[in-house]
Amino acid sequence: MEPLVALRGVSKGFASGGSRVEVLHGIDLTIERGELVAIVGYSGAGKTTLVSLIAGLLAPDTGTVRFAGAPVTGPGTDRGVVFQSYSLLPWLSVHENVLLAVEAAFPAWDRTKHAQHADRYVAMVGLAPARDKTPGQLSGGMRQRVAVARALAMEPELLILDEPLSALDALTRGKLQGELERICVRSGKTILLITNDVDEALLLADRIVPLGAGPRATLGPSFRVELPRPRDKRALQHDHTYKETRAAIGEHLLASSPRAKRRVAGATAEVAR
Numbered sequence: 001m002e003p004l005v006a007l008r009g010v011s012k013g014f015a016s017g018g019s020r021v022e023v024l025h026g027i028d029l030t031i032e033r034g035e036l037v038a039i040v041g042y043s044g045a046g047k048t049t050l051v052s053l054i055a056g057l058l059a060p061d062t063g064t065v066r067f068a069g070a071p072v073t074g075p076g077t078d079r080g081v082v083f084q085s086y087s088l089l090p091w092l093s094v095h096e097n098v099l100l101a102v103e104a105a106f107p108a109w110d111r112t113k114h115a116q117h118a119d120r121y122v123a124m125v126g127l128a129p130a131r132d133k134t135p136g137q138l139s140g141g142m143r144q145r146v147a148v149a150r151a152l153a154m155e156p157e158l159l160i161l162d163e164p165l166s167a168l169d170a171l172t173r174g175k176l177q178g179e180l181e182r183i184c185v186r187s188g189k190t191i192l193l194i195t196n197d198v199d200e201a202l203l204l205a206d207r208i209v210p211l212g213a214g215p216r217a218t219l220g221p222s223f224r225v226e227l228p229r230p231r232d233k234r235a236l237q238h239d240h241t242y243k244e245t246r247a248a249i250g251e252h253l254l255a256s257s258p259r260a261k262r263r264v265a266g267a268t269a270e271v272a273r
């Protein structure tokens with residue numbers, strides 16, 4: 001069977017002041033069914049561009065993007081995306097926000113089944129007590145959990161979490177990382193997590209792929225995360241495997257940092273002279 005996601009030789013650029021800047025270059029990425037893969041990269045490296053290519057919101061300039069064995073030609077309910085800003089409807093309750101998505105994804109179901117399904121996912125993210133509250137009555141972390149419940153309730157084959165926690169304060173973010181791990185594992189979904197936080201990736205992912213700095217950002221090698229679940233953030237700080245994997249990813253990202261890239265470009269210019 002083909003992998004769920006397969007990008008081959010993908011490049012994507014944008015017009016910028018009369019010229020064209022290539023944001024992503026030669027991207028190869030495979031995600032198998034049931035995997036939780038994290039892409040870790042610098043701000044502005046092209047993470048959201050990569051998400052948009054897989055979600056079908058953008059088309060690649062070169063290369064191919066395939067999903068479940070077929071080329072991606074546009075967005076679809078088989079790929080659910082949770083963006084950094086939660087985009088909930090402020091006049092609807094938690095239950096109603098999730099319900100709306102359920103109704104759109106499963107039009108053939110009756111009202112009772114829609115409501116029960118929505119409630120199941122509200123409970124999965126631990127928000128049953130806040131079921132009838134509106135987003136304005138919730139904290140940032142709770143709102144983000146509603147966004148996750150809404151995406152999961154549509155039962156996409158792939159759930160893409162694009163920096164889902166980066167708008168939150170450090171304390172809430174830390175708390176939600178643990179909860180997100182439980183939700184992800186419980187849902188058994190194939191998940192692509194995009195983050196700029198190596199520790200967050202190590203807490204959640206089965207495999208981490210670093211995205212180097214742009215322009216012409218490329219993906220690095222895969223780092224498999226061999227840590228048993230459930231993972232406890234505090235206990236992990238002293239774990240040998242955790243520290244080794246963290247250092248290896250950090251080194252890889254540093255080697256592709258904007259400063260390192262400038263150094264390499266400088267050295268190349270020096271050699272050329």
Ligand SMILES: Nc1ncnc2c1ncn2[C@@H]1O[C@H](COP(=O)(O)OP(=O)(O)OP(=O)(O)O)[C@@H](O)[C@H]1O
Nearest residue numbers: 014015023041042043044045046047048049050196
């Ligand atoms: N539609 C567009 N038109 C022109 N330039 C774009 C467009 N989308 C993205 N870019 C540029 O491409 C680069 C990568 O943007 P992208 O949003 O993918 O990065 P990112 O890694 O998700 O950043 P962040 O972590 O800050 O959200 C940036 O320099 C951005 O300005």
